[in-house]
Amino acid sequence: MAAYLEQLVNGLVLGSIIGLIALGYTMVYGVIQLINFAHGEVFMVGAYASLACYLWILPPDLAGTWYIALPAMILFGSLVAALLAIAMERFAYRPLRGAPRLAPLITALGVSVFLQEVVRLFFPDAKQAKPYPTPFIEGGITVHLGDGQFTIAYIRILLVVVAIGLAALLQLYISRSRMGRAMRAIANDPDTARLMGINPDRIIVWTFVIGAVLAGVAGVFYGGYQNTINTDMGFQNGIFAFTAAVLGGIGSIRGAVVGAMIIGVVKTIAGQLPFLGGTQYDYVWIFVVLIFMLVFRPQGFFGETERVRA
Amino acid sequence: MNRLWTVLSGLGFAVAAMMPWVTFALNDGNYPAKSTLQFFDAPFLLTGFRLHLLVIGLLVVLFTFLPLPGRPRILRAAGWAGGLISLVNGAYITFKGGGLGAITAADGKVAFAAFVGVAAGALLIWSGAKAAPGIEFSWPERPSRWLAYLALLVSFAGLLLFVAAILTSGGGITNPYSAGQFMSFLAMAAGLIAALGATGVLRWIGELSEQHRYFSLLVMLGCALGLPFTSAGNEYWMTVAVNIGVYAATAIGLNIVVGLAGLLDLGYVAFMGIGAFVAANLSGAAAAAFDIHLPFIFAAIAAALVAGVFGAIVGSPTLRVRGDYLAIVTMAFGEIFVRSSQNNIGGLTGGSNAIPGIPPLELFGTGFQESISIGGYKLAGGVLYYVLIVLLVALVMGVFANLKDSRIGRAWIAIREDEDAARAMGIQTGRAKILAFLIGATLAGLAGAVFAHKTSSVSYESFRFTESVTLLAAVILGGMGTIPGAVLGASLLFVLPETLREFQDYRLMLFGLALVLIMRFRPQGLVADRHRRAELTTVDDPVEVAAR
Numbered sequence: 001m002a003a004y005l006e007q008l009v010n011g012l013v014l015g016s017i018i019g020l021i022a023l024g025y026t027m028v029y030g031v032i033q034l035i036n037f038a039h040g041e042v043f044m045v046g047a048y049a050s051l052a053c054y055l056w057i058l059p060p061d062l063a064g065t066w067y068i069a070l071p072a073m074i075l076f077g078s079l080v081a082a083l084l085a086i087a088m089e090r091f092a093y094r095p096l097r098g099a100p101r102l103a104p105l106i107t108a109l110g111v112s113v114f115l116q117e118v119v120r121l122f123f124p125d126a127k128q129a130k131p132y133p134t135p136f137i138e139g140g141i142t143v144h145l146g147d148g149q150f151t152i153a154y155i156r157i158l159l160v161v162v163a164i165g166l167a168a169l170l171q172l173y174i175s176r177s178r179m180g181r182a183m184r185a186i187a188n189d190p191d192t193a194r195l196m197g198i199n200p201d202r203i204i205v206w207t208f209v210i211g212a213v214l215a216g217v218a219g220v221f222y223g224g225y226q227n228t229i230n231t232d233m234g235f236q237n238g239i240f241a242f243t244a245a246v247l248g249g250i251g252s253i254r255g256a257v258v259g260a261m262i263i264g265v266v267k268t269i270a271g272q273l274p275f276l277g278g279t280q281y282d283y284v285w286i287f288v289v290l291i292f293m294l295v296f297r298p299q300g301f302f303g304e305t306e307r308v309r310a
Numbered sequence: 311m312n313r314l315w316t317v318l319s320g321l322g323f324a325v326a327a328m329m330p331w332v333t334f335a336l337n338d339g340n341y342p343a344k345s346t347l348q349f350f351d352a353p354f355l356l357t358g359f360r361l362h363l364l365v366i367g368l369l370v371v372l373f374t375f376l377p378l379p380g381r382p383r384i385l386r387a388a389g390w391a392g393g394l395i396s397l398v399n400g401a402y403i404t405f406k407g408g409g410l411g412a413i414t415a416a417d418g419k420v421a422f423a424a425f426v427g428v429a430a431g432a433l434l435i436w437s438g439a440k441a442a443p444g445i446e447f448s449w450p451e452r453p454s455r456w457l458a459y460l461a462l463l464v465s466f467a468g469l470l471l472f473v474a475a476i477l478t479s480g481g482g483i484t485n486p487y488s489a490g491q492f493m494s495f496l497a498m499a500a501g502l503i504a505a506l507g508a509t510g511v512l513r514w515i516g517e518l519s520e521q522h523r524y525f526s527l528l529v530m531l532g533c534a535l536g537l538p539f540t541s542a543g544n545e546y547w548m549t550v551a552v553n554i555g556v557y558a559a560t561a562i563g564l565n566i567v568v569g570l571a572g573l574l575d576l577g578y579v580a581f582m583g584i585g586a587f588v589a590a591n592l593s594g595a596a597a598a599a600f601d602i603h604l605p606f607i608f609a610a611i612a613a614a615l616v617a618g619v620f621g622a623i624v625g626s627p628t629l630r631v632r633g634d635y636l637a638i639v640t641m642a643f644g645e646i647f648v649r650s651s652q653n654n655i656g657g658l659t660g661g662s663n664a665i666p667g668i669p670p671l672e673l674f675g676t677g678f679q680e681s682i683s684i685g686g687y688k689l690a691g692g693v694l695y696y697v698l699i700v701l702l703v704a705l706v707m708g709v710f711a712n713l714k715d716s717r718i719g720r721a722w723i724a725i726r727e728d729e730d731a732a733r734a735m736g737i738q739t740g741r742a743k744i745l746a747f748l749i750g751a752t753l754a755g756l757a758g759a760v761f762a763h764k765t766s767s768v769s770y771e772s773f774r775f776t777e778s779v780t781l782l783a784a785v786i787l788g789g790m791g792t793i794p795g796a797v798l799g800a801s802l803l804f805v806l807p808e809t810l811r812e813f814q815d816y817r818l819m820l821f822g823l824a825l826v827l828i829m830r831f832r833p834q835g836l837v838a839d840r841h842r843r844a845e846l847t848t849v850d851d852p853v854e855v856a857a858r
């Protein structure tokens with residue numbers, strides 16, 4: 001029993017990471033209907049940037065103090081991720097606005113492959129997985145249950161709290177702030193929004209930036225609890241995150257978080273069940289869930305009914 | 311006045327080509343190491359890129375005074391070609407060889423010859439544009455049958471030699487400078503094609519081959535089969551050509567799904583994988599799950615059928631899922647396939663051990679990997695595989711061409727343009743879309759069967775997401791919805807890594823960049839389809855429309 005509970009907790013932790021990435025997918029898709037395949041790569045770059053900050057920017061005597069190291073790494077990782085997202089939007093996606101829908105999707109694929117390779121080739125020793133420090137208090141809470149027990153590391157608890165907190169803040173921002181209203185207006189009808197004096201380019205860049213910052217945060221926490229990062233992490237988790245966004249209903253903040261939690265739990269629990277194939281097949285079940293969701297409820301849990309787009 | 315500039319730049323090319331000799335004289339016979347790529351194989355001969363440069367230079371001078379149709383464009387093409395050749399050689403030797411010194415003493419570190427060449431190219435591009443247009447000339451629209459046949463024969467034979475020359479231009483894998491030589495040859499080739507395009511001869515040939523369709527298909531097939539007799543007819547290039555053929559056939563299949571029906575499939579290589587695994591299991595490999603050895607033809611049919619069935623299954627969500635979501639579903643299927651075969655599902659795929667030892671094909675007791683001789687002429691090993699793959703590609707091309715113009719092909723194009731309108735016109739969209747997936751997957755399965763026998767070992771690693779992206783890139787680069795496009799794209803994407811081995815590490819990075827750039831600057835691909843062109847360059851903005 002304890003094993004399943006442990007996996008459930010692991011699932012929620014994984015779900016929090018995925019959720020933070022999924023928010024970026026869902027916002028960009030919600031505003032410009034683009035599957036930003038490269039968003040997973042933004043997350044990956046965020047993780048590598050924060051590692052670089054830890055290794056080369058932070059003075060060694062400060063790097064051990066978590067309340068300095070963690071914010072610094074998050075700040076730097078998010079900053080690099082945000083700059084990357086701005087560049088990506090400016091040079092890859094903006095020129096294609098108004099092009100047929102296949103074009104930006106293929107561009108996004110290209111950007112994704114490109115970024116992954118750039119990091120793999122040019123980050124020192126990035127061809128193998130890189131060890132990542134734990135930028136938080138070591139140890140955790142031990143839970144006793146029946147005759148079993150397991151430990152939840154503090155950084156995992158912090159991660160879940162941060163993820164849900166950020167999602168709640170984002171929800172508030174989108175629904176209350178002036179900028180949030182502008183985003184919803186662009187999503188609803190770009191042409192009319194433009195007539196109302198909203199500058200679509202600015203809003204869209206801002207959307208990318210918010211998503212990238214969240215992905216950067218996710219990157220730091222991912223490294224912190226996995227203890228290694230590699231250049232594949234963006235692609236894999238990006239797919240999960242997109243799946244989560246679709247599951248929850250694309251464009252919905254709540255949906256992205258709920259979907260991500262479901263994905264995380266499905267992955268860890270499926271890995272625990274021998275008759276589902278164990279950990280070797282845990283990925284497969286995520287995709288099975290995705291396929292069934294897309295086929296039977298493409299609008300997701302919280303999504304509006306799909307509009308037919310020309 | 312303008313003529314002066316073009317003549318000057320032509321002479322510049324010639325000077326750049328000759329400069330290494332000057333160096334030789336200046337240094338009293340001591341040739342600075344690594345002065346030019348050719349130094350190593352032919353220091354005193356004017357071969358390779360230096361010959362090209364010289365020829366371009368002299369031709370430019372000649373063309374300046376010769377009345378030619380489309381002269382400005384020809385001159386500019388020559389400028390690009392010469393400039394790029396110089397650039398490639400200068401950059402290549404500077405970075406790889408430790409310094410290119412053409413007209414310097416001792417250990418020349420500066421690529422003077424390259425500078426001269428690049429400057430001449432720039433000058434020619436600038437001045438060529440303003441050159442007086444040549445004479446008006448129109449190619450005969452409906453030439454007599456025999457003239458047309460002759461033109462087609464000559465041009466396809468020329469194409470064959472051209473392809474063989476491009477393939478072997480790098481000098482093979484043992485040549486440490488193969489990438490540089492290949493790239494400078496490519497620059498030359500691109501210039502030649504552009505210049506020919508400027509004279510209108512390419513379009514003329516294209517129209518002729520439209521008019522005499524079956525004849526040109528026959529000639530093309532004959533030329534393709536003639537490759538083993540050219541300079542590229544060794545075992546290495548036969549193997550490369552077979553690989554290209556496998557991926558070209560697969561790319562044509564993908565072109566049905568993506569190019570014609572407009573359904574983005576991101577897991578397409580899985581079908582090729584399924585075909586390969588089926589063929590591997592049915593052909594008596596030691597690690598196969600079944601202990602049977604079917605003749606190739608039956609194994610191939612089984613592979614195609616099984617892949618087709620999976621294609622229909624993967625295609626079934628298209629009934630409800632559209633656009634981006636469909637791309638994700640197909641990618642999910644692709645990932646499921648990779649994961650499952652990695653874990654050796656049902657003992658069918660060998661997992662990380664792969665399925666090794668698939669016996670090579672045989673015909674009348676001759677193994678396909680052996681070399682054969684025809685009429686005393688000994689052909690390289692693997693020629694029979696090459697013949698097989700050429701026939702397979704021809705078959706796939708035939709299927710594609712016939713489908714494209716058939717009722718179902720028009721239905722696919724209608725669905726691609728506007729699914730709702732297509733349905734309103736009475737097209738059974740669901741059936742048509744599943745059929746697209748089914749046929750595409752069948753072709754991929756067939757290609758996979760050949761792949762299994764050729765490589766003799768099938769592993770899940772050959773069918774990962776990267777391969778799907780590569781195939782997609784081939785289709786897009788070549789031009790969606792066209793046959794030559796798919797073949798050209800597959801050839802480029804699978805020849806380039808062979809000839810540019812030194813940059814192998816950067817292959818995927820350049821891929822990604824290429825995808826972005828193509829979508830940005832030439833979304834219709836190298837060979838544009840008429841429908842596609844109209845679709846991809848739609849301009850909605852009334853201001854822009856008015857400006858055109």
